[in-house]
Structure formats: C-alpha cells, structure tokens
Amino acid sequence: MLAANETAPRSGRVEQDVLQDIQAGRSSTRWFGAGGGALWAAAPHSMVRWEERRGTAGGSGPAVLEPSASTMSPPKENVSLLFKLYCLMVMTLVAATYTVALRYTRTVETELYFSTTAVCVTEVIKLFLSVGILAKETGSLTRLITSLKENVFGSPKELLKLSVPSVVYALQNNMAFVALSNLDAAVYQVTYQLKIPCTALCTVLMLNRTLSKLQWFSVFMLCGGVTLVQWEPAQATKVQVEQNPWLGFGAIAVAVLCSGFAGVYFEKVLKSSDTSLWVRNIQLYLSGIVVNLFVVYMSDGAKVLEKGFFYGYTYYVWFVVFLASVGGIYTSVVVKYTDNIMKGFSAAAAIVLSTVASYTLFGLQITVTFSLGAFLVCISIYLYGLPRQDTTKIQPSETKSSKERLATV
Numbered sequence: 001m002l003a004a005n006e007t008a009p010r011s012g013r014v015e016q017d018v019l020q021d022i023q024a025g026r027s028s029t030r031w032f033g034a035g036g037g038a039l040w041a042a043a044p045h046s047m048v049r050w051e052e053r054r055g056t057a058g059g060s061g062p063a064v065l066e067p068s069a070s071t072m073s074p075p076k077e078n079v080s081l082l083f084k085l086y087c088l089m090v091m092t093l094v095a096a097t098y099t100v101a102l103r104y105t106r107t108v109e110t111e112l113y114f115s116t117t118a119v120c121v122t123e124v125i126k127l128f129l130s131v132g133i134l135a136k137e138t139g140s141l142t143r144l145i146t147s148l149k150e151n152v153f154g155s156p157k158e159l160l161k162l163s164v165p166s167v168v169y170a171l172q173n174n175m176a177f178v179a180l181s182n183l184d185a186a187v188y189q190v191t192y193q194l195k196i197p198c199t200a201l202c203t204v205l206m207l208n209r210t211l212s213k214l215q216w217f218s219v220f221m222l223c224g225g226v227t228l229v230q231w232e233p234a235q236a237t238k239v240q241v242e243q244n245p246w247l248g249f250g251a252i253a254v255a256v257l258c259s260g261f262a263g264v265y266f267e268k269v270l271k272s273s274d275t276s277l278w279v280r281n282i283q284l285y286l287s288g289i290v291v292n293l294f295v296v297y298m299s300d301g302a303k304v305l306e307k308g309f310f311y312g313y314t315y316y317v318w319f320v321v322f323l324a325s326v327g328g329i330y331t332s333v334v335v336k337y338t339d340n341i342m343k344g345f346s347a348a349a350a351i352v353l354s355t356v357a358s359y360t361l362f363g364l365q366i367t368v369t370f371s372l373g374a375f376l377v378c379i380s381i382y383l384y385g386l387p388r389q390d391t392t393k394i395q396p397s398e399t400k401s402s403k404e405r406l407a408t409v
C-alpha cells in the first residue's frame with residue numbers, strides 16, 4: 001500500500017484543459033481530489049478512483065490509498081442512435097464505393113494509370129490529414145511543433161519500428177489493385193473478408209488473446225463461404241479487358257495476410273506506449289511514403305519518367321484516391337462510436353451494395369454458389385462480432401492484483 005506518511009499523491013483540482021491533455025496522452029499522470037476522501041488518478045486514456053482507508057478496522061493507523069471497487073474507464077460519450085446509424089452508413093458507403101470505383105478505373109478507363117503512384121499519393125494525403133488532426137488535438141501550433149519534434153523527427157527508433165507495418169501495408173494496398181484488376185468488385189469484397197480469420201490468428205499468436213468457440217465456428221464458416229464464392233467465380237459480362245481470376249485470388253490472399261499481420265502489429269505498437277494515435281499515424285505514413293516511392297521506382301520507374309507521375313489520372317482516379325485516404329482516416333475516427341456488431345453489419349451491407357453495383361455496372365452474373373457463399377460470409381461476420389463476457393467491470397482477482405502491485409510502490 002502507499003501510506004499517507006510516505007510520498008503520497010498531491011490532492012487538488014485540475015483545470016479542464018489539463019485534464020484533456022492527460023486523457024489525450026499529452027501529459028503524464030496527475031492526481032486531484034474528488035471529495036468524500038477519494039482521489040482520482042488521471043493517466044493517459046484512463047481514470048482510476050482511489051479511496052482513503054485506515055490501516056486497521058478501528059480506524060487507527062496510517063491512511064492508505066487503495067484502488068476503489070468503482071475503478072472505471074472514462075465515461076463513454078453519450079452517442080445517439082441516429083449518430084451511430086450515420087457512422088454505419090458512412091463506413092458502408094466508403095467500403096462499397098471504394099471497391100466499385102477502383103474496379104471501374106482498372107477495367108473501363110482507356111489510359112490505365114500507375115497503381116503504385118496512386119498508393120503513394122494516398123499515403124501523402126493521409127499524412128497531411130493526420131497532421132491536421134494532431135494540430136486540432138494539441139490545440140496550438142507550438143504544441144504541434146513540439147510534439148512532432150519529440151515524437152517524430154526526434155525518434156528515429158520509433159520511425160524504424162513503424163517501417164515494418166509500412167512495408168506490409170504498401171504490399172497490401174498494391175495487391176488490392178492487382179486483385180480488383182482481375183476480380184469483380186463483389187467477389188473481391190466477399191473474399192477479402194478472409195482478413196478476419198487472418199487477424200484472429202495473428203491476435204492469438206502475437207497478443208496472446210483467446211477466441212471463443214463461437215468465434216472459431218464463425219471463422220470456419222467464413223472460410224467455407226469464401227470457398228463457395230471462389231468455387232465457381234461469378235463472371236462480369238460487360239468487362240472486356242483480359243483478366244486472370246487466379247492471379248486476383250492470389251493477390252487477395254497476400255493482401256489479407258498483410259492486413260492481419262500489419263493491423264495486429266500496429267495495435268501492439270499503439271498499446272506499448274501512451275503516444276497519441278495520430279502521432280503513430282504520422283510515423284506510419286512517413287515511412288509509408290518512403291517505401292511506396294521505392295516501389296514506384298522499382299515497378300514503374302522507367303514508365304513514370306517517360307509518361308509522368310500522374311499519367312492516366314482522371315476524376316474517377318482522384319475519387320478513388322480520395323476514398324482510400326479520407327475513408328481510412330474517417331473510419332479510424334468514428335470506429336470508437338460503434339461496436340463489433342455494427343461493424344459486422346457494415347461489412348455485410350458493403351457486400352450487398354457491391355453486388356448490386358457490380359450487377360448494374362459490370363453485368364455480374366450472380367450464381368447460386370456465389371449467393372450462398374456471400375450469405376455464409378455475412379452471417380459469420382455477424383457471429384464473430386457478437387459480444388463476449390463483459391470485461392468492463394473489475395473482477396475480484398483483478399482488484400486484488402492491483403492492490404498487490406500498489407503495495408510494492
């Protein structure tokens with residue numbers, strides 16, 4: 001226990017802007033009074049209530065501070081159902097529209113652009129958007145510059161650490177272009193859901209988490225649904241360009257493996273420190289720009305020098321780049337307002353919308369096996385996202401371990 005006659009935390013009020021800085025991860029732990037013989041410890045991204053207790057049952061002895069049974073995370077913001085539905089609608093439209101628009105630019109446009117340059121431009125836009133959001137988060141230009149100096153330019157080791165997912169994400173994004181050049185948007189949308197079992201496997205191996213029996217069942221169901229979709233791939237009658245379905249499926253396989261590993265790796269980096277999400281994004285995108293420029297040079301260097309970096313760019317191509325950059329940033333902002341069930345509905349709705357759009361724009365021939373496979377994938381996504389046992393409340397064993405850790409202070 002931390003006795004009151006030792007170096008005890010200081011009690012006092014904390015101004016609202018200071019508390020916001022603490023919660024955003026821009027400041028270290030601070031203590032302040034809450035009345036009733038209790039203190040709150042405000043640490044980055046969490047608040048813990050500590051209560052003053054006496055050392056003996058009779059109330060004598062030194063006062064100690066113990067974690068309260070009411071220890072909790074910051075209260076969730078009151079978000080209306082209407083706003084959640086808005087988030088769901090935007091996430092669904094972005095996912096479906098991006099896939100269909102990218103497919104359109106790779107099969108209908110006469111002058112084919114360099115996909116490697118599109119991926120690179122997307123990373124640049126994401127970088128600027130992240131800097132802008134970090135500027136809003138820090139609240140002033142001075143704080144922004146200080147944060148960039150300390151966490152980005154003054155931390156080469158952190159940049160090197162984020163270069164790992166940058167390389168993997170670069171490969172994933174380029175494989176998406178290869179896949180959508182050879183597969184219909186609806187087939188791609190269904191097959192790409194293999195990222196769920198890949199992410200689940202990486203989570204078990206890298207983060208030592210466990211999956212419930214229902215989640216494992218949903219993973220196998222999803223794999224079965226994707227197998228049905230690929231068993232007899234649906235054909236698009238209005239697409240005249242040469243396609244290689246096996247190349248497209250191979251590209252998706254690489255993309256989902258990259259998605260699973262990079263996503264879990266990035267989550268592990270985020271949780272290893274209290275660094276702001278947007279600082280981490282800036283580190284990620286800086287490394288990503290360097291990696292993608294190298295990919296442009298190695299893959300299309302001679303052609304880019306001959307025809308220009310933005311050769312073949314039309315309004316549709318810029319629209320795809322816009323969706324890829326703004327959509328990714330937007331999703332990371334609003335995802336905290338939704339739960340796994342809503343994200344599952346979003347993915348399933350995106351599959352339906354992509355199928356309808358492919359039928360209308362590309363003449364997709366919907367087969368029985370495709371329909372059954374897509375249905376199984378949608379159900380499996382819903383089952384995988386069902387809530388597990390409530391872990392928001394502190395269990396008795398967790399409270400005991402918290403006290404034992406405190407006793408060593």
